[in-house]
Amino acid sequence: MMFEFRVQAVCPETGARAGELVTPHGIIETPVFMPVGTRATVKAMSPREMEEIEAQIVLSNTYHLYLRPGVELIEKAGGLHRFMNWHRPILTDSGGFQVFSLSGINRIKEDGVEFSSHLDGSRHFMTPELATRVQEGLGSDIAMCFDQCVELPCDEETARKSVERTLRWARRCKEVHRRDDQALFGIVQGALFDDLRKDCARELIAMDFPGYSIGGLSVGESHDEMYRILDLLNPILPQEKPRYLMGVGFPTNLVEGVARGVDMFDCVLPTRNGRNGTLLTSRGKFNIKHSRFEEDWGPIDPDCDCYACREFSKAYIRHLYRSGEMLGARLCSWHNLRYLISLMKGAREAILEGRFPQFRDRFHELFSTGKV
Ligand SMILES: Nc1cc(CSc2ncc[nH]2)c2nc(N)[nH]c(=O)c2c1
Numbered sequence: 534m535m536f537e538f539r540v541q542a543v544c545p546e547t548g549a550r551a552g553e554l555v556t557p558h559g560i561i562e563t564p565v566f567m568p569v570g571t572r573a574t575v576k577a578m579s580p581r582e583m584e585e586i587e588a589q590i591v592l593s594n595t596y597h598l599y600l601r602p603g604v605e606l607i608e609k610a611g612g613l614h615r616f617m618n619w620h621r622p623i624l625t626d627s628g629g630f631q632v633f634s635l636s637g638i639n640r641i642k643e644d645g646v647e648f649s650s651h652l653d654g655s656r657h658f659m660t661p662e663l664a665t666r667v668q669e670g671l672g673s674d675i676a677m678c679f680d681q682c683v684e685l686p687c688d689e690e691t692a693r694k695s696v697e698r699t700l701r702w703a704r705r706c707k708e709v710h711r712r713d714d715q716a717l718f719g720i721v722q723g724a725l726f727d728d729l730r731k732d733c734a735r736e737l738i739a740m741d742f743p744g745y746s747i748g749g750l751s752v753g754e755s756h757d758e759m760y761r762i763l764d765l766l767n768p769i770l771p772q773e774k775p776r777y778l779m780g781v782g783f784p785t786n787l788v789e790g791v792a793r794g795v796d797m798f799d800c801v802l803p804t805r806n807g808r809n810g811t812l813l814t815s816r817g818k819f820n821i822k823h824s825r826f827e828e829d830w831g832p833i834d835p836d837c838d839c840y841a842c843r844e845f846s847k848a849y850i851r852h853l854y855r856s857g858e859m860l861g862a863r864l865c866s867w868h869n870l871r872y873l874i875s876l877m878k879g880a881r882e883a884i885l886e887g888r889f890p891q892f893r894d895r896f897h898e899l900f901s902t903g904k905v
């Protein structure tokens with residue numbers, strides 16, 4: 534069996550799940566945080582270091598790799614796993630979101646999206662078929678349908694049109710998808726409109742995808758609005774299939790997403806914030822450049838087992854950061870990634886041991902104190 538998802542335990546109080554996702558490149562234990570490697574690298578981290586922090590799966594981007602170096606080159610290298618020397622699972626996003634958020638002048642047509650490359654302004658036309666073909670060429674284990682994510686706030690008519698287009702495009706992706714060693718996920722859209730979200734989910738479920746992504750969130754809505762949509766979709770999406778909440782997120786959103794039946798998360802936060810000195814810890818977040826750390830000889834996080842926390846002081850990392858030294862960005866990213874990976878590992882263990890509600894309360898109690 535190329536692709537299989539097994540739910541191993543469900544928290545009776547919340548519905549949080551612990552599971553195993555079997556892929557051609559290995560088994561993923563869920564809930565899982567997936568580091569983002571947009572241009573075929575998780576910034577500042579080598580594959581060996583990613584294995585050391587127990588990263589199980591990394592993300593990459595169709596949009597970026599299609600523009601540079603091009604899927605043809607990566608196919609000649611033997612696919613993305615060989616090209617980047619990462620032999621665990623890879624998930625690729627379809628490019629829809631990036632076309633709208635990164636490229637210049639884009640024009641949506643029924644057939645696809647016309648856009649200018651953010652690299653050199655060259656004109657391109659991305660279609661559901663091309664997005665699917667590129668992901669098959671990259672050889673990721675999990676691929677995304679080409680969807681249309683709308684910016685918030687948006688009116689119901691605009692959201693309805695994006696749902697209808699997303700569904701037509703999902704059918705077209707499924708129609709041309711051939712690789713049986715790659716799972717294609719449908720992406721639920723519908724902005725913050727309950728009926729649109731339910732209709733979109735039901736139509737995608739009827740197409741019988743092996744997993745479902747929840748798109749159109751973490752795009753500026755409040756936490757409560759995000760949680761309302763998750764509460765709405767949790768009972769509708771098939772319990773026996775994985776749920777992936779795209780672009781999320783901040784530690785509190787991860788724990789609350791797990792409590793609402795989400796299995797997979799990704800976010801650029803740990804590496805992007807790491808590079809500007811913002812650190813995520815069990816006791817809240819802080820920025821290392823603050824003067825209060827000048828003579829702080831302690832670790833970033835006393836509860837963290839990562840290389841940065843075991844071997845270096847906050848004072849030293851602050852010095853590196855202020856001097857613009859690359860090691861500063863590396864150590865901050867290293868810690869933030871390990872923190873989120875460990876947070877999901879802890880949630881999984883708590884669910885398996887029947888103590889997730891206590892884990893969740895303890896997390897909020899410590900994280901919100903901001904006692905750093
Ligand atoms: N918030 C958010 C984030 C992403 C990027 S997920 C990602 N790709 C690469 C790294 N991370 C989304 N992607 C798609 N296709 N659709 C969405 O609605 C959407 C929403």
Ligand SMILES: [Zn+2]
Nearest residue numbers: 837839842868
């Ligand atoms: Zn650490």
